[in-house]
Amino acid sequence: MGLSAILLDAPEKASPDVAATRSFEVRWEPSNPLVSPKTEPEPAPETASDPEPEPAPEPEPEPLPELELVSEAEPEPVPEPQPEPEPQVIVETSRPAKLAMEWKPVYPRESRRLGQEGEVLLRLHISSSGEVQSVQVIGSSGYRLLDRAARRSVESLRFIPATRNGKPVSSTLDLPLVYRLRS
Numbered sequence: 001m002g003l004s005a006i007l008l009d010a011p012e013k014a015s016p017d018v019a020a021t022r023s024f025e026v027r028w029e030p031s032n033p034l035v036s037p038k039t040e041p042e043p044a045p046e047t048a049s050d051p052e053p054e055p056a057p058e059p060e061p062e063p064l065p066e067l068e069l070v071s072e073a074e075p076e077p078v079p080e081p082q083p084e085p086e087p088q089v090i091v092e093t094s095r096p097a098k099l100a101m102e103w104k105p106v107y108p109r110e111s112r113r114l115g116q117e118g119e120v121l122l123r124l125h126i127s128s129s130g131e132v133q134s135v136q137v138i139g140s141s142g143y144r145l146l147d148r149a150a151r152r153s154v155e156s157l158r159f160i161p162a163t164r165n166g167k168p169v170s171s172t173l174d175l176p177l178v179y180r181l182r183s
Contacts, residue, residue: 034179093118097126097171104176112181116143120150120177128168130159141179152175 118141125133135151154175162171 029143035166041109051114055109055124092165094164095162097162097173100130100158103153103157105107105153105179106149107147107179111143111149111179114145115142115181116146117180120147122150122154122175123179124154124157124173124175126159126171126173127162128161128170130161130168132157132159133170138174139176146179152179 119139120137120141121139123136123138125135127133132155135154137147137151140147141150154177160172161168161171
């Protein structure tokens, strides 16, 4: 018996993103529908001349080994929370630099003659050995002569260095110098 395939046009389901797609249904039919397929006759039941032997009894399954009951392991004890250690208090001791000698700033003669007065604020950078490393004028008196005289008078000063925890360290010191004429 032969089979043939018939392709039937399925209704189009147009979708905007599939423009020219057609689907087909495939159905299998006998090539000659008028001829029914041959069927083979069912075989006639055989006559039993010998009685069927009884099946052998299945052996009994072996018993499962007995399971030993084990009690649940006791949970591990939870350690008691330890109190947090108290923070260590570190006290830093520090001491600023101090002048190690007697000193009197110089009042320039020209500034006195001109009647110049004012305050000069200097920033000194002092080494760990007590020497003046640099001097900056951070507040002017308004007079160049007074500012320059103030700088020059502190450049050669010696200091007892600043300390931190007993050790000498470099430091910065702001030093005001006031220039006033006596009347």
